[in-house]
Amino acid sequence: MSEPILEFEDVDITYRTTGDSDVHAVNSASFAIEEHDYFGLVGESGCGKSTLADSIVGGLDDNGEVTSGKIRYKGEEIQDYSESEFNKKIRWKEISVIPQSSMNSLDPVMKLSDQAIEMAKYHTDLTKAEAVDRLRELFDVVGISESRIHDYPHQFSGGMQQRTIIAFSLFLQPSLIIADEPTTALDVIMQDQILDYINDLKDDWDISMLMITHDISIVFENCDSMAVMHGGQMAETGRVVDLFDRPRHPYAILLQNAFPDVRFPDRELAVIDGHPPQLLDDPDYCTFADRCPWAVEDCRRGAPDPQEIEGDADHRAWCIRADEMEDLAADHLAPATGETSILEEDT
Amino acid sequence: MPTDGKVASVDRRRLLQAIGAASAVGLAGCSGSGQDEGTTTEQETDTDGGDGGGDGGDLGERVPTLTFQYWSDQGPPTVLFEETISTIQAVTGDIGISLETMPMTTAEGLSAVSNDTREFHIAVNSHGPSPGRLDPNELLTNYSIDFAGANGDYNPSNYASCEFSELAEAQSTVGDPEERQSAVDDALSVYSADLPFIPTIERPTTAAINTDQVNSIESGAAGLNDVHWAALVEAGVSTAGGTDAIVANLPTEHLTSSFYPTVADGDSMGLYTSLTHNPLLMYDSDYELTPVLAEDWETSDDGTTTTFTLRDATFHNGDPVTPEDVKWTYEFLRDQYHDGDYQWTSLPESLSVEVVDDSTVAFNTDEAAPTLLTASLSIYGVLPRDPYVNAGIEDNPTDFDDPMIGAGPYRMVSYQNQQNMALEPHDGHPVYSPEADILFQLYESTDGVTRAFENGELNVAVALHPEAGQQIEESMGGNVQIITGVSHLPFGVMPQMSFAPGKFIEFRQALSHLIDRQNINETYAFGESETVTHCTFHSSAHPWHNEEVLTEIAGDSADVDQARSILEDAGWGWDDNGNLHYPPDAEMEAWPQGEEPDPEEFPCLG
Amino acid sequence: MSRLRYFVRRTFITAFLIFLVASALFLFFRLMPGDYTALLTQQGMQPDQIARLEAKWGLNEPMHIQYVSYVTNLLTADAGQSFRHGAPVWDLVKPRIINSFILVAPAITATYIIGGTLGAVIGKYRGGLFEKSSIISVSVFHSIPDFFLGILLIAAFSETAGIFPTSGMLSTRTSILMQGEPFYAKFFLKEFWMHYALPFATITLYFMQYPALIMRNSVVEVSDQEFLHYHRLKGLPQSKLLQKLIRHASLPVITLYPISLATSISGLVLIEVVFNWPGIGRLLVDSVLARDFPVIQFVFLVAAVWVILGNFVVDLLYGVIDPRVSVEGDGE
Missing domain, CATH: 3.90.76.10 (Dipeptide-binding Protein; Domain 1)
Known part of the structure; x- marks a missing residue:
């Protein structure tokens, strides 16, 4: 396989605050997204996944900073890029973003066509007319009537705005799209539609995707690879099939149980007790330890290192007991072993 | 007892006045707040009912809280009105009454008196010193019984006396000046004894001349003011030190129209008559016809x-x-x-x-x-x-x-309505030969005038507050001539005689004794004016003034004992709490509210 | 509903409002105690003369007759004659409006430009001494009564430093010389600007609080808006982002501007009195004290129309600068 399109290597991201301690939002994050891969990043809100996404396009707030580690895009280290370098080399031409709150992301006082013209102006040589034509094509792609390209955002429904955002993200044919909770604000039917569009892109456009969500089932259904984060730390990464079948981090196991599964409609949903810790110190412990039913003393003695999961390529879990997990969590994994999953039949 | 609240209210208004904003405050509260402020004072509970309760039957109704109305928009005079009320307030406790103030704009106040609305017991106002009042006829007419009552005519205290009215009428037809003086004296003698107007101090006029720019002048009793410019033309005023013109202020009631015969304002006419449109004979700077x-x-x-x-x-x-x-x-x-x-x-x-x-x-x-x-x-x-x-x-x-042509010592060369006016000397005048041009500039606030004068933008300032005269003298030292004079009409208090307590002569006399005239002179005029202790609406400088026929109504200072004994002699009394009560069976109205004096009781009306 | 129909409808409503205000003014000043003739009494005018004046001015007619003729006159653009001046009201008011306008329009505009900029800066760089001292300063300037602020400036810059004159628009001499020149002729004189400086500064300082604080809050609020973040992720340059921030943050401030301009006419009264500025506010004070009804009514009407039109302009303007303010939304 070729070089990953995006690679995180031991990345720490810290927010400076006016108080004494800084917030360590992301700690030692490592994962890689392969070319043409759909990569899902799952975690509770506040776990650092959006911060992580922002850091890829230099979108951290003024007080946020990548303090150590490396972020490589197509082999090039980008973690120390300045605003103008991001503008010149990364943003939109290479990586575009489908932001979390599409309803508020479109400039309310600009016509959509003007917003497209603006994108063209700063990144391409397209004339205004060409830019508008391009938007027209993209509207067609995402299923919005071309006649509405001169509308203002407020004249669109939420779903239409989300599709517009998708159209915008494709505007410069980027190599990677970061979709941050692309469906959270939408109703279920609209969620499916949007996800269909996103899935269609995979075949029609030669792109990779980093999809950030708190809904692990979306990742299972739409992605090739994935990572699970908890409390600013990585929990588990690997192929979706591997994580689905053989989750080895307690959080990933419990998380899977916390979402309804069409395959096992009778299963009771699990609840993960407790909350992730406030990341005011550099966590030198497993941030899941307090919530983990299988935690041992050692879990609090140092941040866990990744454990390769035998038999699976690129499958790693950041748990010192990963090896024992199959036995320890047998109850939770049982249904999966007892029945045949739809997914397995497909693969 | 007076409350601090009321004193504060008066003082605060004075502060506003002092910074030149009273007119606008009057505007802001033109019918609302200004009035409210004055009337929301404490209402002492009328525990004693209509007839004196248990105090032994010889007391009448209790004298209510007395409302003192004053004009809030008169510039320096408003300060005088407020100080007058303050001096009375200082002794109300000793006499067993309480008072509250009711500021009104001049227009409101005049209407209230003209219609005998009885919203207030005492009006602390003044007679405007318009030139026509250098003859007594006008005020004698105003105080006549025909003008009293709710008929829209302005009788300043709703004074209704047949004897006085007949004498006032009589003097207006006497041709011979000496005989007329005696007829006027007769009328004023009755007036003086009846005390419909309680004078306090002479109305001072204060003007300032910047002697670096304008040569100082001699002036008579009248001094120099915005209506009476005789002192200036008599002196043949000239500029000094290379200054090219006299620059003087005028209050805003002037320059409403350049059109001499129809100026809407009697005072403005005095300005033009003094300077540009001389008559055959004129009052000089001592108020004498010349x-x-x-x-x-x-x-x-x-x-x-x-x-x-x-x-x-x-x-x-x-x-x-x-x-x-x-x-x-x-x-x-x-x-x-x-x-x-x-x-x-x-x-x-x-x-x-x-x-x-x-x-x-x-x-x-x-x-x-x-x-x-x-x-x-x-x-x-x-x-x-x-x-x-x-x-x-x-x-x-x-x-x-x-065409703006007259035969005065000054010729009008430029006129801008409500702004300014330029005059230059006219050398064909038979009596006066002034040398310098005069530029008049209208000023809204008297404090603005003081600032402009101190800053050299004006070299003659008139209609100043007496306090400003002191202030200018201090800040400019030897380079300024302060001219103080006396108006032809004094300041005073107008008890409303259509109802109690103003209708009672003993009350008016007592009230007169409660006024500390010396104190008013000190605080308002810095001792530059004079107290008036005889009842008359003329000042001592007025051409028709004759003290011999007048009744003395008070001393220089307040005399509470005298006031108390006057009231006591007339049957008034005090309850155990020291509150003043009317005599038993006192009649509270001279005539019913909303009506005019009754011809049955005032035969001259029949 | 079309924009045109909206415009027509708003115009109709505005006209109706103005009519209501005119009627209310008529009634209000008729109910106000005291009248012009009362003051004439004080100066010694005799009752028969007053009666004749009242007849001449129609003041002895029944109220409804007076009202009808007032409205009829207004419709024929006749504001009547001043009692005091005997001159057409419009002739008195027009130069005053110009004088007020040349003071207040630039001053309020400067207030919004300077205050808005200040607000933007303290909103963008929050925290720290500069923000605190700026907020305290503008608040202090606004909490001092405007006329008193004027007096303080006079004390400092005229009486103490001797730089600026204390009063007027020009010195009396120059004003007389300039008589008959068009109103803008004085703009070429240094003297005019020396007279202009202090009242201008007073208004600017006094009204600074609104635009500064509103702009500050608005910048803070807009900075957190998602679309700005999205613009950044799209790779727009910093300068463009700032421009967008300012554009969005300015919306409430822009809305306030015409209203401030309109309402400042009332704040102007005392400032004009202090600086002896021959504007509409001073005319109003004089006329109210003199109960010169035709002038008072007309000046208040002008002020009301000024405010109503200001709001009208804001409504129309807002539709242009912010497409979210929907034209249809207004029509029931």
Whole structure:
């Protein structure tokens, strides 16, 4: 396989605050997204996944900073890029973003066509007319009537705005799209539609995707690879099939149980007790330890290192007991072993 | 007892006044807040009912909280009104009454008195020192019984006395000046004994001259003010130190119209008459009639004919002042007053003017016209006939292109309505020969005038607050001449005589004794004015003032004991808490509210 | 509903409002105690003369007759004659409006430009001494009564430093010389600007609080808006982002501007009195004290129309600068 399109290597991201301690939002994050891969990043809100996404396009707030580690895009280290370098080399031409709150992301006082013209102006040589034509094509792609390209955002429904955002993200044919909770604000039917569009892109456009969500089932259904984060730390990464079948981090196991599964409609949903810790110190412990039913003393003695999961390529879990997990969590994994999953039949 | 709240209220208004904003405050509260502020004082509970309760039957109703109204928009005089109330307030506890204040704009206050609305017991106002009041007739008329009551006519204290009214009427027909003086004295003697107006101190006039720029002048009793500029022209005022013109202020009631005969404001007429449109005779800086365009005059014994001998004088256009001009002017003004649209040119309807020869003109009336010289001819200047007729004054008396030509010592060279006016000396004047141009600038706030004067933007400042005179003297030292004078009418208090307690003479006398005149003079006028201790509406400088016939009404300082004994002698009393009560069975109204005095009780009305 | 129909409808409503205000003014000043003739009494005018004046001005007619003739006159653009001046009201008011306008329009505009900029800066760089001292300063300037602020400036810059004159628009001498020149002729004189400086500074300082604080809050609020973040992620340059921030943050401030301009006419009264500025506010004070009804009514009407039109303009303007303010939304 070729070089990953995006690679995180031991990345720490810290927010400076006016108080004494800084917030360590992301700690030692490592994962890689392969070319043409759909990569899902799952975690509770506040776990650092959006911060992580922002850091890829230099979108951290003024007080946020990548303090150590490396972020490589197509082999090039980008973690120390300045605003103008991001503008010149990364943003939109290479990586575009489908932001979390599409309803508020479109400039309310600009016509959509003007917003497209603006994108063209700063990144391409397209004339205004060409830019508008391009938007027209993209509207067609995402299923919005071309006649509405001169509308203002407020004249669109939420779903239409989300599709517009998708159209915008494709505007410069980027190599990677970061979709941050692309469906959270939408109703279920609209969620499916949007996800269909996103899935269609995979075949029609030669792109990779980093999809950030708190809904692990979306990742299972739409992605090739994935990572699970908890409390600013990585929990588990690997192929979706591997994580689905053989989750080895307690959080990933419990998380899977916390979402309804069409395959096992009778299963009771699990609840993960407790909350992730406030990341005011550099966590030198497993941030899941307090919530983990299988935690041992050692879990609090140092941040866990990744454990390769035998038999699976690129499958790693950041748990010192990963090896024992199959036995320890047998109850939770049982249904999966007892029945045949739809997914397995497909693969 | 007076409360701190009330004192504070008065002081705060004074502060506002001092920073020149009172007029606007009056505006802001034109019908609402200003009034509320004054009236929301404590209402002492009327525990004693109508007839004195358990205090032994010899006490009448309790005297209510007395409301003192005053004009809130008068500039320096408003400060005087407030200080007057303050001095009374200082002793109300000793006399067993309480008071509250009710600021009103002048227009509101005048309407309330004219309609006898009885919203307040005492009006702390003043008689405006308009030039026409240098003759007593106007105020004597105003205090007549015809003007009392709720009829829209302004009798300042709703004073209703047949005896006085008949005497006031009588003096207006006496032709011979000496006989008239005695008739006026008779009327004022009754007036003085009845005390419808309680004078306090003389109304001071304060003006300042920057002596670096303008040579100092001599001035008479009148001093120098915005209406009476005689001192300036008599002195032949000149500039000094290379200054090219006198720059003086005027209050905003002036410069409402350049059009002399129809100026809407009687005071403005005084300004023009003093400077640009001289009459045959005029009041000088001591309030004495002095010949101007006429050399002298003679009135017949019966008072129906006055013959003037004219001087060699010229109008501003160079034409001589002829008897024909005089005749035309006054007959035209007479017609316009009686049948036209001029409000201020009050001349007898029967007046006819006769050209006797080239320099002699005779004024004839059917009956004696004692005020013709003192209140009419001395107030309205002579106009050149031809320029005014050519300008269309006869066809359109209130709307024509005013040539602005008179025979005064100054010629008008520029006029901007409500802004400024430029005058230059007219060298064809037979008496006065001023040297310097005068530029007049209108000022809204008296404090603005003080600032502009101190800053050298004005070199003559008039109508100053007496305090400003002190302040200017301190800040400018030897480079300033402060001119203080006395107006022809004093300040005072007008008890409303249509109802209790103002209707009782003993109350008015007691009130007079409660006023600390010396204190008012010190605080308001820095001792520069004088106390008035006899009842009259004339100042000591007024040409008709005669102290011999007047009743003394108080000393220089307050005398509470005297006030108490006057009330006690008249049957008033105090309850156990020291509250003042009327005598038993006291009649509370001189006539019912909303009505005029009853002819049954006032036979002269029948 | 079309924009045109909206415009027509708003115009109609505005006209109706103005009519209501005119009627209310008529009634209000008729109910106000005291009248012009009362003051004439004080100066010694006799009752028969007053009666004649009242007849001449129609003041003795029944109220409804007076009202009808007032409205009829207004419709024929006749504001009547001043009692005091005997001159057409419009002739008195027009130069005053110009004088007020040349003071207040630039001053309020400067207030919004300077205050808005200040607000933007303290909103962008929050925290720290500069923000605190700026907020305190503008608040202090606004909490001092405007006329008193004027007096303080006079004390400091005229009486103490001797730099600026205390009063007027020009010195009396120059004003007389300039008579008859068009109103803008004085703009070429240094003297005018010396007279202009202090009242201008007073208004600017006094009204600074609104735009500064509103702009500050608005910048803070807009900075957190998602679309700005999205613009950044799209790779727009910093300068463009700032421009967008300012554009969005300015919306409420822009809305306030015409209203401030309109309402400042009332704040102007005392400032004009202090600086002896021959504007509409001073005329109003004089006329109210003199109960010169035709002038008062007309000046208040002008002020009301000014405010109503200001709001009208804001409504129309807002539709242009912010497409979210929907035209249809207004029509029931």
